[in-house]
Amino acid sequence: KAGVTQTPRYLIKTRGQQVTLSCSPISGHRSVSWYQQTPGQGLQFLFEYFSETQRNKGNFPGRFSGRQFSNSRSEMNVSTLELGDSALYLCASSLSIVANEKLFFGSGTQLSVL
Amino acid sequence: QKEVEQNSGPLSVPEGAIASLNCTYSDRGSQSFFWYRQYSGKSPELIMSIYSNGDKEDGRFTAQLNKASQYVSLLIRDSQPSDSATYLCAVRPPDDYKLSFGAGTTVTVRA
Numbered sequence: 406k407a408g409v410t411q412t413p414r415y416l417i418k419t420r421g422q423q424v425t426l427s428c429s430p431i432s433g434h435r436s437v438s439w440y441q442q443t444p445g446q447g448l449q450f451l452f453e454y455f456s457e458t459q460r461n462k463g464n465f466p467g468r469f470s471g472r473q474f475s476n477s478r479s480e481m482n483v484s485t486l487e488l489g490d491s492a493l494y495l496c497a498s499s500l501s502i503v504a505n506e507k508l509f510f511g512s513g514t515q516l517s518v519l
Numbered sequence: 520q521k522e523v524e525q526n527s528g529p530l531s532v533p534e535g536a537i538a539s540l541n542c543t544y545s546d547r548g549s550q551s552f553f554w555y556r557q558y559s560g561k562s563p564e565l566i567m568s569i570y571s572n573g574d575k576e577d578g579r580f581t582a583q584l585n586k587a588s589q590y591v592s593l594l595i596r597d598s599q600p601s602d603s604a605t606y607l608c609a610v611r612p613p614d615d616y617k618l619s620f621g622a623g624t625t626v627t628v629r630a
Binding site (some may be wrong): 438440447450451455461463495507508509510511512513 | 562617
């Protein structure tokens with residue numbers, strides 16, 4: 406069974422640009438969560454989607470947005486990039502009807518903002 | 520106060536010893552607790568979940584939960600060099616669709 410797939414693996418952008426990250430969950434998983442990981446802040450929750458609905462959102466500015474498609478694939482968008490957005494962005498999927506139970510993480514997208 | 524706090528480490532243990540990792544959480548109503556292992560440059564992987572007070576054993580790993588003290592721990596018995604990683608404690612607050620993670624404890628097992 407294929408794991409969680411994130412693309413691209415690496416991204417280099419400049420300040421002010423926007424970026425879209427993609428995540429394909431494990432087959433059958435309907436919950437997709439996004440996390441930002443930095444050395445200083447650790448893993449910070451961005452948002453969670455289930456059946457195309459955002460059920461929870463973390464404390465990030467509105468520049469961070471996401472969506473989920475009918476096939477459970479999810480995208481995350483960051484507009485007007487800032488230097489501080491440089492981080493590893495991790496997507497995780499879950500089978501459980503209760504969100505975020507037993508998360509399975511993808512390999513992440515390493516975003517560098519110059 | 521952070522939602523989930525862990526000993527920052529690093530924790531260095533000799534091969535064959537027991538590594539003990541601690542985690543406390545702030546929301547008394549939390550019901551689900553997890554330990555994830557993250558190797559350098561890799562993504563976190565789930566190694567233990569625990570929902571009830573007491574101990575839960577899985578191979579060389581034992582998770583311990585004490586809801587009254589808002590404390591969860593992970594013991595790694597017979598530590599191996601392959602156990603060298605960062606261990607993340609995660610807690611799901613009640614009525615919430617997210618996991619709150621601790622900052623992680625880095626464990627180094629000396630051969």
